[in-house]
Amino acid sequence: MKRVYVNEELCMGCGLCEVYCAVQHSKSRDLLKAFKRETPKPVSRIKLLQEKPVSFPVQCKSCRDPLCVSACLSGAMHVDEKTGSVIHDEERCIGCLTCVMVCPIGAVRINPNNSETVIKCDLCQGSEIPACVKFCPNEALTLEER
Secondary structure (H helix, E strand, O other): OEEEEEOOOOOOOOOHHHHHHHHHOOOOOOHHHHHHOOOOOOOOOOEEEEEOOEEEEEOOOOOOOOHHHHHOOOOOEEEOOOOOOEEEOOOOOOOOOHHHHHOOOOOOEEEOOEEEEEEOOOOOOOOOOOHHHHHOOOOOEEEEEO
16 A cells, blocks of 8 residues: 655655645645635645654555544544545544544544544545645655555
């Protein structure tokens, strides 16, 4: 299974991973239109932590035995059999937030545009390379099979 890995020595905390993640998940998928014209504003599925001197994005690692999947009351969190990625189905989500509470790395968050559901990294489903990896200027993020 492929996952995004961070080289903390190369991450400079610029936040472009968050920006391009939000753009990838926007209606237009256009940087200017997404932030200037869309309502609600697009939201990044990852969160950049800046614990000086180290910065790194927190994103779903699709754990081998994901607690969010086993804790999900509605089945909205599930493992994609093809990719092995943990996927969140917003339509099935009942907003109980159990997944937020059990995620050991804090990768599942309350959706700021809709507090009745959650958001998490989906590795930019449908794209060969996640936007955060593709646009990282320092190549601090890599998509690897380990």
